[in-house]
Amino acid sequence: MRVVIARCAARYTGRLSATLPLATRAIMVKADGSVLLHSDGGSYKPLNWMSPPCTLRITDPDADAAAGGARQLWVVQHAKTDDRLEIEIHEVIADTEHELGVDPGLIKDGVEAHLQELLAEQITLLGEGHTLVRREYPTAIGPVDILARDSIGRAVAVEVKRRGDIDGVEQLTRYLELLNRDPLLAPVQGVFAAQEIKPQARVLAEDRGIRCLVLDYESMKGAEDLSSRLF
Amino acid sequence: MRVVIARCAARYTGRLSATLPLATRAIMVKADGSVLLHSDGGSYKPLNWMSPPCTLRITDPDADAAAGGARQLWVVQHAKTDDRLEIEIHEVIADTEHELGVDPGLIKDGVEAHLQELLAEQITLLGEGHTLVRREYPTAIGPVDILARDSIGRAVAVEVKRRGDIDGVEQLTRYLELLNRDPLLAPVQGVFAAQEIKPQARVLAEDRGIRCLVLDYESMKGAEDLSSRLF
DNA sequence: GCCTAGGTCCCGTGA
DNA sequence: TCACGGGGCCTAGGC
Structure with a gap:
């Protein structure tokens, strides 16, 4: 350099x-x-x-x-x-x-992928009796972060964000529109899950019948550590 | 430093x-x-x-x-x-x-604001007989880039982007929904104008009845130079 | 101060 | 290769 x-x-x-x-x-x-x-x-x-x-x-x-x-x-x-x-x-x-040589590179932790992983493991954060169908459920316009079923078997599509703003709601809306065309899934409930949800995003989501869920990353990580010690 | x-x-x-x-x-x-x-x-x-x-x-x-x-x-x-x-x-x-002192800073040219300005000046690029109502036309959820009227007086809302992707179409859709509630404006035609329009954005726009317009920045700048020499 | 929208975005990932 | 989505985004502008 x-x-x-x-x-x-x-x-x-x-x-x-x-x-x-x-x-x-x-x-x-x-x-x-x-x-x-x-x-x-x-x-x-x-x-x-x-x-x-x-x-x-x-x-x-x-x-x-x-x-x-x-x-x-x-x-x-x-x-x-x-x-x-x-x-x-x-x-x-x-x-x-100066000669610097090749850098071993950065190791990250705490990004959206991890949040999605934790929510998939702790799927009952969506509500009692919920079960995971799969993460990254594929659709024609891209994968939905999480697809689940509620306690009586109704489909639930979840969009996970670190910070939830309007874009994320739009994204989930497009997925829901598509998923609801599938007779095996419809009607599909939408859940917008994020560490922080912007007021405008919340208004838009609720206006469209999408449930908002605020995630606590630290406590989810704590629960993960606990379960890894137990099992 | x-x-x-x-x-x-x-x-x-x-x-x-x-x-x-x-x-x-x-x-x-x-x-x-x-x-x-x-x-x-x-x-x-x-x-x-x-x-x-x-x-x-x-x-x-x-x-x-x-x-x-x-x-x-x-x-x-x-x-x-x-x-x-x-x-x-x-x-x-x-x-x-080393002492560097305060930097006089960067001078930019060619960004979205300039594109919007040029299109407002050359509003007939939208079509013959179009007239400008105003730039940054205010709505409850933020300003629309350009509001115009066509040759027979119908309202036209324009979203200007350098690169047009899905987000821009969603943005324009929200504006159109709002503007169409105004009886003095409705029905409002949407135009998605960009130097480059992504295929997916074009499909989404046309599916929603929004017209796509590809802008040629260089020729618009040329027209501006010409008119400034003439007047 | 917050919030929105743009960026010479950059940068990964997956088709 | 291209397109999409995330980012400790950053940054400028509006309110």
């Missing part, structure tokens, strides 16, 4: 056009050729960047740019699209390079 | 939990206290990070960690949530710091 601190200006063209006026910034060039242009604030998102696969070519600036103070022109061209990032280097303040 | 190249391990806890095994990485500490942990590949997104507002506290590692080879423990604590990033530094390979 090469890190350059430099006074520079930049221009991106591709899916949109964007320009950066002259200022001092950190330029990170990764082993795969990708380039990030960071300012000293904001967030993890660079001001400007080029994703791999791409190639960096360093040339002399044209006469106009040189007259304006540019010493180098960096052209980062994407390999498959016409996305291009051009950086005019006016002054290099630092320039260092 | 401080840039440290170091062999390190890290752990994030907050909205989820994530761990990074020991490896050599680049650590960027910005002036606002935010921290980014980058590997030598991937994309612009760090492996792990902490967004501002947050504070970095550097301490000695506990006995266990020290026995495992850790020399320093960096704790980055978010100021408003319980999000926390802990970095165990095992070996510092480089450590540099």
Whole structure:
């Protein structure tokens, strides 16, 4: 990885056009050729960047740019699209390079998949007597997170989200419409289950006869640990 | 901005939990206290990070960690949530710091707002005789991108997207349902306008009687330039 | 302050 | 390969 601190200006063209006026910034060039242009604030998102696969070519600036103070022109061209990032280097303040090697990568926990898994195991959170039919129940427009049956055998389709907003309700609505065309399943009850349900989503869901269920991830995880100790 | 190249391990806890095994990485500490942990590949997104507002506290590692080879423990604590990033530094390979100053920021062109603006100016792209009522026409659930009238005065609601997918059709459907309750507007025709319309979105839109319109940004921009030269 | 909608979204997964 | 859904999404704008 090469890190350059430099006074520079930049221009991106591709899916949109964007320009950066002259200022001092950190330029990170990764082993795969990708380039990030960071300012000293904001967030993890660079001001400007080029994703791999791409190639960096360093040339002399044209006469106009040189007259304006540019010493180098960096052209980062994407390999498959016409996305291009051009950086005019006016002054290099630092320039260092280090071998980092391949990263073993990030290990995550606590995402939607886990929530869905826990709810499938603890299916009676839907109500007493509920039984699991299957997770990722397939339909023509994609899999429903969970299909279950209630205590008297009626089908229940569940959409699981970490945060429940309107999109999730729309998604479940489409599934319900489809599932209700199946005479072996209809009528199918909808349940919108999430750690947090936005007020607008709740209104929309209830307006459509969809039940809302707030999930407590920590207590569900606790129940899982308990059952794994017992069995 | 401080840039440290170091062999390190890290752990994030907050909205989820994530761990990074020991490896050599680049650590960027910005002036606002935010921290980014980058590997030598991937994309612009760090492996792990902490967004501002947050504070970095550097301490000695506990006995266990020290026995495992850790020399320093960096704790980055978010100021408003319980999000926390802990970095165990095992070996510092480089450590540099530079003043960057405030960045003048990015200037963008070509996003959805501009597309909406151009379509409002060139409203007859919807069809001969169409006239603009207004952009961002307000409704109870948010503003419709464009409201227009066709050549014989019937209301037309337009949703503008750069890339048109199912979500956009759902959004327009909600607006149409609401607008059609207004006797001064009903019946309202829907138009889904985008630079690119996904096949599934087109099917859904046409199934609901919504017209699809593919926009050519470059030619619309050309027409704008032409008219600005003429008037 | 919350909430909505867009993004050069990125990025995985599965067809 | 493409399309869809999730994200510690982030970020800008409206109320």
